[in-house]
Amino acid sequence: MARFRWHGGDELATQAARMQQELDRLLSSLRPGGSLWSTPRADVYPAINVYKDDEGFIVRAEIPGTDPKAVDLEVTGDTLTLRGERRPPEVPDGASFHRREREFGRFRRSLTLPEQVDSSKVTASFHSGVLEVRLPHAEQAKRRRIAVKAE
Amino acid sequence: MSHHETKDLDVPAKKAVESGAGEPIREGLIYEPHVDIIEDKEAITLFADLPGVAKDGVDIDVKEGVLTLSAPVGPLPEGWQPLFKEYEIGGFARRFSLSEKIDTERISAKLEHGVLRLTLPKMEQHKPRKIQIT
Numbered sequence: 001m002a003r004f005r006w007h008g009g010d011e012l013a014t015q016a017a018r019m020q021q022e023l024d025r026l027l028s029s030l031r032p033g034g035s036l037w038s039t040p041r042a043d044v045y046p047a048i049n050v051y052k053d054d055e056g057f058i059v060r061a062e063i064p065g066t067d068p069k070a071v072d073l074e075v076t077g078d079t080l081t082l083r084g085e086r087r088p089p090e091v092p093d094g095a096s097f098h099r100r101e102r103e104f105g106r107f108r109r110s111l112t113l114p115e116q117v118d119s120s121k122v123t124a125s126f127h128s129g130v131l132e133v134r135l136p137h138a139e140q141a142k143r144r145r146i147a148v149k150a151e
Numbered sequence: 152m153s154h155h156e157t158k159d160l161d162v163p164a165k166k167a168v169e170s171g172a173g174e175p176i177r178e179g180l181i182y183e184p185h186v187d188i189i190e191d192k193e194a195i196t197l198f199a200d201l202p203g204v205a206k207d208g209v210d211i212d213v214k215e216g217v218l219t220l221s222a223p224v225g226p227l228p229e230g231w232q233p234l235f236k237e238y239e240i241g242g243f244a245r246r247f248s249l250s251e252k253i254d255t256e257r258i259s260a261k262l263e264h265g266v267l268r269l270t271l272p273k274m275e276q277h278k279p280r281k282i283q284i285t
Contacts, residue, residue, distance in 0.1 A: 012280070025262050032181050033154065037270060044237075046239035047238035048212065048235075048237055048238075049233065049235065049236050049237060049240075050233070050234045050236075051227070051231040051232060051234060051237040052231070052232045052234050053228075053230045053231050053232065054230065057234070062202035062203065062265070063202070063265075064200040064201065064202040064236060064264060064265030065198075065264055065265065065266040066202060066264060067264065068264070069205065089187070089198055089268070091189055092189075092191050094192065095189045095190060095191035095192055095196075096189065096190055097187065097188065097189055098186055098188040098190060098192075098195075099186050099187060099188040101185040101186055101187065102185045102186065102187050102198060102200055103185075126264070128202065128203050128204055128205060128206075128262075128264070128265045129200070129202035129204075129264050129265015129266065130202050130203050130265065132209075
């Protein structure tokens, strides 16, 4: 199982992770059997994107064809685990395949939550095959304005 | 657990559409959706993974033996700052040649959980017929 390392809002760490990712992609594309010679395969499923807005963090994953009821999200301590299954469509008897590119099976992915997230307020939604997990900032991590009182 | 018959997922990464390949190119990133195409006596059925595509966002065109699929994907909500990116977001487009005559009047499509199911019924006269020897 692939584990996602959180880099939170630390821009430098995010940049480093991005560079590492680019490097990995480049190296894997140069390997025999890499993406220059064959269809590139994602190392992990599902691929995730992480965004930030005023409210907190947003994790998105594309898992088309997964019944949202069959998706299991769990927060244990500081780890968010996502499990699910992509089931193949029912094929009528006597039918033949012309193309078979979609893959099916179970998937599992974990990521470490940043400290400033309130894990009790994590919510998730699923629209058009895209899972969206919202990780709101913990109250104490929210930006506050402190008025300076004049003597 | 009755999961022993299922295998772990291994999905090819998104494949960008190369320009000049005869694909309809629009502004922004366009990807080739992964598809399954099955054929039985009655119809050709196509399944396409179109994550992020809205219900009314798929454009399906069948003309002169060519099926064209295109589906744009909307932009990110305002104020979202990307921190970490493993996949790119873009629309989808792909073209297929059809070997069978399709009854275009009876084409039906359904989009559920980001998967398009497109049923292309064959023309009556192109269905295989059993001929009785008398």
